[in-house]
Amino acid sequence: MVDWHLVKEMKPPQTQQEWEAEFQKYQQFPEFKILNHEYLPILGLPEFRANASRIALGDDSPAIKENRVGSVQSLGGTGALRIGAEFLRRWYNGNNNTATPIYVSAPSWENHNSVFMDAGFKDIRTYHYWDAAKRGLDLQGLLNDMESAPEFSVFILHACAHNPTGTDPTPEQWKQIAAVMKRRSLFPFFDSAYQGFASGSLDKDAWAVRFFVSEGFELFCAQSFSKNFGLYNERVGNLTVVGKDADNVKRVLSQMEKIVRTTWSNPPSQGARIVATTLSSPQLFDEWKGNVKTMADRVLLMRSELRSRLEALGTPGTWNHITEQIGMFSFTGLNPKQVEYMIKEKHIYLMASGRINMCGLTTKNLDYVAKSIHEAVTKIQ
Numbered sequence: 338m339v340d341w342h343l344v345k346e347m348k349p350p351q352t353q354q355e356w357e358a359e360f361q362k363y364q365q366f367p368e369f370k371i372l373n374h375e376y377l378p379i380l381g382l383p384e385f386r387a388n389a390s391r392i393a394l395g396d397d398s399p400a401i402k403e404n405r406v407g408s409v410q411s412l413g414g415t416g417a418l419r420i421g422a423e424f425l426r427r428w429y430n431g432n433n434n435t436a437t438p439i440y441v442s443a444p445s446w447e448n449h450n451s452v453f454m455d456a457g458f459k460d461i462r463t464y465h466y467w468d469a470a471k472r473g474l475d476l477q478g479l480l481n482d483m484e485s486a487p488e489f490s491v492f493i494l495h496a497c498a499h500n501p502t503g504t505d506p507t508p509e510q511w512k513q514i515a516a517v518m519k520r521r522s523l524f525p526f527f528d529s530a531y532q533g534f535a536s537g538s539l540d541k542d543a544w545a546v547r548f549f550v551s552e553g554f555e556l557f558c559a560q561s562f563s564k565n566f567g568l569y570n571e572r573v574g575n576l577t578v579v580g581k582d583a584d585n586v587k588r589v590l591s592q593m594e595k596i597v598r599t600t601w602s603n604p605p606s607q608g609a610r611i612v613a614t615t616l617s618s619p620q621l622f623d624e625w626k627g628n629v630k631t632m633a634d635r636v637l638l639m640r641s642e643l644r645s646r647l648e649a650l651g652t653p654g655t656w657n658h659i660t661e662q663i664g665m666f667s668f669t670g671l672n673p674k675q676v677e678y679m680i681k682e683k684h685i686y687l688m689a690s691g692r693i694n695m696c697g698l699t700t701k702n703l704d705y706v707a708k709s710i711h712e713a714v715t716k717i718q
Contacts, residue, residue, distance in 0.1 A: 372606075372610075376602075376603045377410070377603050377604055377605075377606050377609075378603065379594050379597050379598055379602070379603050380408075380409050380410060380590065380593070380594055380597065381408075381409060381410020381411075381575075381603070381604045381609060382410060382604075382606060382609040382610065382613055384613040384617060385410055385573075385575070385609040385610070385612055385613035385616075386408040386409070386410055386575060387408070388612070388613055388616035388617055389408060389410075389560055389562075389575035389577065389612065389616070390406050390407075390408045390575065390577040391616070392532065392539055392543070392616060393529060393532070393543055393546055393558050393560055393575075393577050394406065394543070394546065394547060394550060394577065394579070395540065395543065395547050398547070398550065399550070399551070400550050400579050403582075403583070404583040404586075405579065405580045405581065405582050405583050405585070405586050406577065406578065406579055406580075406586065407577075407578045407580070407586040407587070407589065407590045408575050408576060408577050408578060409575065409576040409578070409590070409593050409597060410574070410575055410604045410609055411559075411574040411575060411576055411604065412572040412574060412601060412604065412605075413561055413563060413572040413573065413574040414528065414529075414530050414559050414560065414561030414563070414574045415448060415452065415561075415574070416572070416574050416601070417559035417560060417561070417574045417575060417576035418448075418449070418452045418453075418526075418528065418559045418576075419452050419455075419456065419600070420576050420593055420596055420597060420600070421526060421557040421559060421576050422452055422453050422456035422458070423456050423596045423600075424589065424592060424593055424596060425437070425456075425491060425524075425526075425557075426456050426457045426458060427592070427596075428589075428592060429489075429491070429524065430489045434458075435457050435458055435459045436459055436460055437458065437460070437489065437490065437491060438460045438461075438462050438486060438487055438490040438491070439453045439458050439460065439461050439462065439490070439491050439493065440462050440463070440464045440482070440486060440490055440491065440492045440493065441453075441461060441462070441463055441464070441493050442463065442464055442466035442467075442479075442493070442494075442495070442499070443463035443464065443465060443466055443467065444466070444467060444501055444502065444690070445463075445466075445493065445495075445500070445501075446500045446501065446528075449493050449528070453493075462486075464478075464479055464482035464483065464486075464492065465478025465479050465481070465482055466478075466479055466499070466502070466504075467502050467504065467668065469670075472655075472658040472668065472670050473504055473658060473661065474504050474505075474506060474510070476506070476510055476513070479514065480513060480514065480517055483514070483517045483518060483521060483523060484517060484521065486521060486523060488521060488522045488523070489522055489523070489524065490523050490524070491523070491524045491526055492518065492523055492524065492525055492526065493526050493528060494514075494525055494526065494527050494528070494545070495527075495528055495530075496527045496528065496529035496530075496531075496532065496542065496543065496545055496546050496558065497529065497531055497532065497535040497536070497541075497542040497543070497544075497545070497663070497664070498530070498531035498534065498535035498542070498663050498664025498665065498666075499664070500530065500531075500664070500665075500666060501666050501668065501688075501690070501692045502662065502666070502668045502692075503662030503663055503664045503665075503666050503667045503668060503695075504658075504661070504662050504663075504668070505535075505663060506545070508544060508545075508548070511544070511545045511548055512548070515548060515549055515552050515554070518554075519552060519553075519554070524555070524556070525549055525554055525556045525557075526556065526557045526558075526559070527545070527546050527549075527556065527557065527558040527559065528558075528559050529542075529543070529546065529558055529559065529560050529561070530559075530560075530561040530563070530564060531561075531564055531565065531664055531665070532560070532565060533565045533626065533629040533630070533633065534564045534565045534629060534632060534633055534664070534665070535633060535663045535664045536633060536637075536663060537629065537630035537633035537634055537637070538630070539626065539629075546558050550579055554579070555579055555580050555581055555585075556579050557576060557577070557578060557579075558576070558577040558579070559574065559575075559576055560574060560575040560576070560577060561573075561574050562574065562575075562608070562612050564665070565629050566608075566611070566612055566615075566625075568608045568611065568612070571605070571607060571608025571611070572605065572608065573608035573609055573611075573612055576593075578590065578593075636664070636665065636695050636696060637663075639695055639696075639698040639699075639703070640659050640660050640662070640667070640695060641660055642698075642700075642703050643659055643695075643698060643703060643706065643707055644656045644657070644659040644660050646703060646704065646707035647659070647707050647710060647711065650707060650708065650711045651711075652707075652710065652711045652714055652715070653714050653715060654670065654714065658670065664695075665694060665695055665696050666692055666693070666694060666695065667692065667693055667695050668690065668691055668692055669687070669691045669692070669693055669710070670691055671687070671691040671710070671713060671714070672691065672717075673689045674717050674718075675691075675713040675714060675717045676688070676689055676690075676691055676713075678712075678713045678716065678717050679709055679710070679713050682709075682712075683705075683709040683712070683713075685706060685709055
């Protein structure tokens with residue numbers, strides 16, 4: 338119960354002297370800085386860019402130590418993809434490369450196709466990824482498509498928590514993928530939208546990117562901080578560039594600076610400062626990693642609980658894919674008719690493909706969702 342007699346009215350400073358006194362109170366904090374609204378550099382806030390690339394590649398990254406890493410602050414992960422796409426179209430494998438094949442997983446995040454198409458690429462292809470029958474990765478189909486792809490083709494790879502399937506290659510499978518890509522001279526463009534938010538570990542979720550770097554690849558990695566920082570509307574993203582040497586990276590960034598100048602001129606500062614402050618402070622960094630792990634663990638728990646309930650109900654089929662997948666989304670395996678039943682009869686909303694957002698599951702609705710899936714699978718074929 339609030340004792341309203343003890344509550345004092347907080348009034349903002351009224352006079353110039355009061356404002357100056359308020360200002361002085363904060364000077365004792367070393368992290369307090371006098372900020373203004375001047376433009377950031379075209380490539381973005383330096384401390385944000387450096388720290389974003391650091392968590393993608395790791396503190397002990399040989400590429401960072403050899404000064405062959407650069408980055409561009411972008412408007413979210415989409416902006417990072419677009420700047421990378423624009424550069425590749427202009428300068429990769431020659432210049433004006435509209436005919437260079439761009440390979441996108443089947444299925445993938447819908448925007449992947451649109452971003453590269455709007456950047457001017459004419460040959461957007463798909464590579465095998467999802468095996469609907471096995472409800473898992475079609476590794477052999479993926480490797481076959483890489484083997485048959487023209488040299489210097491660009492492959493869009495999901496760093497972790499593949500969207501929309503939630504199915505990621507294992508480390509051993511990533512090694513096979515990297516071996517084929519190196520032999521076939523294919524260019525890896527990673528999209529890392531969920532680092533830390535998938536497994537709860539920044540290192541585990543960045544394993545594929547770091548392995549490719551260790552294998553000597555030049556690559557791009559688009560990063561988004563919308564999910565793992567909750568900064569959706571601040572549009573905080575970064576494009577990490579790994580080149581073969583410092584001089585190459587310098588030239589790449591000079592061209593990207595020209596692209597940014599005519600795209601958004603320079604990026605917003607507020608969200609980038611939040612990320613940079615958090616990543617550069619050991620105390621805040623540890624606190625943030627703990628928060629991200631809490632969220633990831635909750636999603637992992639919901640996956641485990643949903644699977645156990647479906648198996649306890651004796652729901653036809655196998656449901657191990659629910660826990661084998663990772664991240665926010667899951668391909669349940671429900672067909673369009675079963676999805677329609679879920680929506681119309683049970684008011685549980687998911688995509689026609691059977692994809693469901695695991696973050697919508699709670700301890701209060703798990704039983705209802707499991708029983709509804711059971712009904713849909715047993716009643717609708």
